[in-house]
Amino acid sequence: AITYLLEQYDKYEAEQLRLSDIISGFIDPNETEDIAPTATHIGSELGEDDLADEDEEDEEDEDEDGDSSDDDGDGGPDPEVAREKFGELRAQYEVTRLSIQKNGRAHEDTQAAIAQLADVFRQFRLMPKQFDRLVNNMREMMERVRVQERIIMKLCVEQAKMPKKTFVAAFTNNECETAWFEYQKQAGKAWSPRLVEMDEDIQRAIGKLQQIEEETGLSIAQ
Secondary structure, eight states: OHHHHHHHHHHHHTTSSOGGGTEEEEOOTTOTTOOOOOOSSTTSOOOHHHHHHHHHHHHHHHHHHOOOOOTTTTTOOOHHHHHHHHHHHHHHHHHHHHHHHHHOTTSHHHHHHHHHHHHHHTTEEEOHHHHHHHHHHHHHHHHHHHHHHHHHHIIIIIISOOOHHHHHHHHTTOTTOSHHHHHHHTSOOTTHHHHHHTHHHHHHHHHHHHHHHHHHSSOSOO
16 A cells, blocks of 8 residues: 555656546645545545546546646645645655564564554545555455465365364464474375475465465455
């Protein structure tokens, strides 16, 4: 979500998008009644093609209404405030990413950085269409996670004959770790030799889960 929003702002700076295509403004973190906009299609199966169609409709509306690139001319987002806020978001994202790499996600410093990143992100009033895209992107990420989890379970349970209860206990909340797998390979159980044979395939699937965590900035459990 964070990387997507930063990419959208980069497009604005490259004059490929208007600022008002991304955000409508910012939420005052001290104002409890200041509510963020909701997505227009949450819970729907709106895909990228549908969102692209809406983009085309918006462009047609702009052509009919004339040039509306001046974001701050009609009460739109202030470009200077936006630059400051996006800079803050980018900086905190980098702090969080480096803390995850150095200390791991469970470390106290990392958890504090993640909480701060969430606080910064919550200040952005996303345009509903952008919110829709974030929801759609997360849905796609979740499907990618499920695919890799099914692969790992099939290899461990169906092919290596590890009891499903044992697999679930070992794998749950350790999806992106390899320690549980290394332990089961060396456990001296009936399934251990078969896990050794499947090492490359299982390690590859775990690696893909790790990649998804890096892309989203969220743990698989989240």
